[in-house]
Amino acid sequence: MLHFKYLLWLAVGVLLPQLVGSATLMSLLTQSLIYALFALGVGILLRQCGLVSFGHAAFFGISGYSVALLMRDLELGAASAIVLTLVALAIVAFLLGLVVSRIPGIAFGMLTLAIGQTVYLSALKSRETLGGADGLNINWPSSIFGLDVRLFYDPASMFVISWVVMLVTIYLLDRLFRSRFGSITSAIRDNEERARFIGLHVMLPKAVVYALSAVVSGLAGVLSAIYTGFISPETLHWSVSGTALIMTILGGVRYLWGPILGAIFYFFVKEYVGELTDYWMAMLGAVVIFIVVFAPNGVSGLLMQLQERRQKRKQDVIVRRMEVRS
Amino acid sequence: MKKRELLKAIALTTGISLLSPLVAASEKDPVRIGAVSSMSGVFEQQGQEVLRAIEFAVEEANAKGGVDGREVAIEVADDESTPDGARRSAEKLAREGHNLLIGPISSSISMTLSQNLDRWDAMYVVVASKLDALTGKSCHARMFRTNHNDVMDLAMMKEWMKTVDEKKFGIIAADYTWGHGSTEFFEKTAKELGKEVKVSLFAPLGTKDFAPYVAQLRDADVDAVWVAMVGRDAISFVKQADSFGLNDTSRLIGHALIFQYLVDATGDATHGVWGNIGYGADIDTERNRQFVAAWTEKFGRVPTENEGQAYNGVQLIFEGVKLAGSTAPGDVAKALEDAEYESIYGPALMRGADHQLQIPNYVGEVAQVDGKLRPVVEKTYPISLYSTPSADCSI
Numbered sequence: 001m002l003h004f005k006y007l008l009w010l011a012v013g014v015l016l017p018q019l020v021g022s023a024t025l026m027s028l029l030t031q032s033l034i035y036a037l038f039a040l041g042v043g044i045l046l047r048q049c050g051l052v053s054f055g056h057a058a059f060f061g062i063s064g065y066s067v068a069l070l071m072r073d074l075e076l077g078a079a080s081a082i083v084l085t086l087v088a089l090a091i092v093a094f095l096l097g098l099v100v101s102r103i104p105g106i107a108f109g110m111l112t113l114a115i116g117q118t119v120y121l122s123a124l125k126s127r128e129t130l131g132g133a134d135g136l137n138i139n140w141p142s143s144i145f146g147l148d149v150r151l152f153y154d155p156a157s158m159f160v161i162s163w164v165v166m167l168v169t170i171y172l173l174d175r176l177f178r179s180r181f182g183s184i185t186s187a188i189r190d191n192e193e194r195a196r197f198i199g200l201h202v203m204l205p206k207a208v209v210y211a212l213s214a215v216v217s218g219l220a221g222v223l224s225a226i227y228t229g230f231i232s233p234e235t236l237h238w239s240v241s242g243t244a245l246i247m248t249i250l251g252g253v254r255y256l257w258g259p260i261l262g263a264i265f266y267f268f269v270k271e272y273v274g275e276l277t278d279y280w281m282a283m284l285g286a287v288v289i290f291i292v293v294f295a296p297n298g299v300s301g302l303l304m305q306l307q308e309r310r311q312k313r314k315q316d317v318i319v320r321r322m323e324v325r326s
Numbered sequence: 327m328k329k330r331e332l333l334k335a336i337a338l339t340t341g342i343s344l345l346s347p348l349v350a351a352s353e354k355d356p357v358r359i360g361a362v363s364s365m366s367g368v369f370e371q372q373g374q375e376v377l378r379a380i381e382f383a384v385e386e387a388n389a390k391g392g393v394d395g396r397e398v399a400i401e402v403a404d405d406e407s408t409p410d411g412a413r414r415s416a417e418k419l420a421r422e423g424h425n426l427l428i429g430p431i432s433s434s435i436s437m438t439l440s441q442n443l444d445r446w447d448a449m450y451v452v453v454a455s456k457l458d459a460l461t462g463k464s465c466h467a468r469m470f471r472t473n474h475n476d477v478m479d480l481a482m483m484k485e486w487m488k489t490v491d492e493k494k495f496g497i498i499a500a501d502y503t504w505g506h507g508s509t510e511f512f513e514k515t516a517k518e519l520g521k522e523v524k525v526s527l528f529a530p531l532g533t534k535d536f537a538p539y540v541a542q543l544r545d546a547d548v549d550a551v552w553v554a555m556v557g558r559d560a561i562s563f564v565k566q567a568d569s570f571g572l573n574d575t576s577r578l579i580g581h582a583l584i585f586q587y588l589v590d591a592t593g594d595a596t597h598g599v600w601g602n603i604g605y606g607a608d609i610d611t612e613r614n615r616q617f618v619a620a621w622t623e624k625f626g627r628v629p630t631e632n633e634g635q636a637y638n639g640v641q642l643i644f645e646g647v648k649l650a651g652s653t654a655p656g657d658v659a660k661a662l663e664d665a666e667y668e669s670i671y672g673p674a675l676m677r678g679a680d681h682q683l684q685i686p687n688y689v690g691e692v693a694q695v696d697g698k699l700r701p702v703v704e705k706t707y708p709i710s711l712y713s714t715p716s717a718d719c720s721i
Contacts, residue, residue: 024421132503134457135434137464153445229441232434234408
């Protein structure tokens with residue numbers, strides 16, 4: 001049943017580009033999907049650990065820089081550069097997570113903000129290697145993972161690639177969070193003290209979630225670097241982390257697909273409301289406030305609530321009919 | 327009866343097909359310009375100037391009957407002063423057919439666009455970014471620059487420095503790529519010319535309080551200060567340098583500093599400040615006189631540096647369309663290689679080797695003209711100062 005659902009969504013992703021005629025719209029969808037993966041990275045940290053990160057742009061941007069440098073200076077192939085980058089990112093983020101995830105609440109947010117801005121400023125100042133404020137052009141080889149590079153440039157095929165990456169990521173995360181590991185992290189999130197009392201090791205699982213969320217954000221960064229062919233310090237700026245966080249809050253984190261919905265929502269508001277008024281940010285802000293106050297589980301939570309209510313009404317009708325019959 | 331109708335039909339079709347070339351001539355594909363620049367963010371000020379001039383150039387062309395018998399259509403989009411924003415808005419314009427792009431300010435935005443020109447089937451004219459690499463290491467077959475680049479500016483400033491009497495210098499620069507590049511250049515040049523740099527200071531972007539920097543410059547007792555700062559920081563520095571009396575003891579020399587918006591924002595603090603000028607209303611050519619006259623009639627003032635440079639960039643697109651007889655970006659780009667034409671700077675050559683427009687460069691001073699302070703061109707330097715294309719560029 002579970003696998004069937006994923007196959008269905010896979011079919012939707014493959015068919016969508018056939019139905020959407022406009023390349024502009026397709027490109028918008030592709031970019032929102034890349035950011036959706038980024039928001040998912042931020043989202044799992046919030047979902048499993050209750051931690052709000054203001055510095056995930058660091059992982060998003062570093063992966064692009066790292067792949068660019070590995071290909072340029074060490075002349076690695078694209079595939080090995082990407083894999084090496086993600087593995088390194090996982091290790092570094094795990095070690096970092098061991099330290100930072102000890103700190104609760106707002107202090108954690110501030111610390112991640114500081115780390116993020118440190119990375120941003122370092123990139124800005126590294127003139128020789130990273131090109132400073134002017135950024136780096138990334139010259140991709142003619143094929144990546146055996147796929148023609150043009151597939152990555154075309155919005156329609158890039159959409160399918162990003163869609164598949166996203167589905168696989170959600171599938172793996174879902175499996176992981178449904179396992180014992182998921183229960184442990186949820187327990188730690190809900191009451192760390194009690195989790196420690198019942199003999200759970202609390203630091204390792206948190207660091208693992210932190211590393212996972214970094215890798216998912218990094219994966220989005222790699223996709224973005226491929227699609228744009230360019231990386232600059234702006235990608236590392238805290239406002240990018242903020243955007244991902246807003247997407248996450250909009251979509252809600254109870255369901256893994258929440259942040260993804262949030263990202264798509266964000267991009268479409270920006271695109272269409274942004275065309276009508278320069279004050280689209282203010283309107284989006286109002287929506288965020290509304291969601292935080294009235295629907296803490298985001299748009300995804302609202303949707304599921306509606307569906308549950310409908311199902312309940314259906315059940316009520318059945319029950320009533322049975323009562324009438326008896 | 328039937329025969330007559332048939333004949334009529336034949337006559338009609340022949341008539342239409344004979345007329346059709348005429349119809350086609352007046353209904354040629356329009357020139358579709360995609361103007362992307364900063365309507366928000368750090369570069370908003372310059373972005374507005376650039377967009378104003380692009381729109382002016384398009385209106386003017388349409389009023390004169392179009393370009394190459396074509397109407398000129400323009401779409402405008404905001405790049406939010408970031409590469410990511412620029413990528414989105416430029417892609418949208420290009421994919422909607424407005425694929426003759428022009429307008430961004432910062433070099434990082436120009437780099438992003440150049441990476442995507444082939445994908446979007448677009449062409450891009452740089453009018454404000456000065457980074458050497460755009461016509462060097464990162465040059466592109468579909469990207470052209472009509473403003474001066476850093477190498478051209480610095481080659482000229484070096485020449486100008488030979489005529490400067492001051493011996494002891496101080497430097498204050500913005501603490502990022504460009505500011506450091508400018509400082510390195512100045513230190514090297516000063517050494518070659520037997521002058522002394524007594525102090526080099528770097529102010530982080532976003533600095534508001536320049537008092538400590540001004541104090542250090544004053545204490546160093548220098549004859550002149552080389553200023554390489556941008557945007558709001560530059561405004562704050564110039565204001566504070568004035569109020570602390572630095573201008574009285576040391577002359578300010580600006581690298582890309584004396585823009586009209588800075589002059590307007592700092593009262594008379596910039597009076598007498600020297601620096602390089604990329605475009606000035608005083609440039610003495612036939613086309614520039616016409617441009618300045620038309621602009622003054624519409625806006626009641628002369629065009630600024632950014633406005634002149636943007637206007638000049640649009641003219642290059644028009645020139646390309648005329649030469650190619652097409653609006654397809656690939657054709658226009660090809661036609662522009664080694665194209666020579668009459669620009670507001672006089673005769674100009676779009677050098678095929680690196681796509682850098684070959685035009686004179688200027689040094690000037692902020693002075694009173696008709697009761698208003700503005701940068702005035704004092705010296706013109708020929709293009710021969712910068713005659714070799716970058717070896718890093720292969721198109």
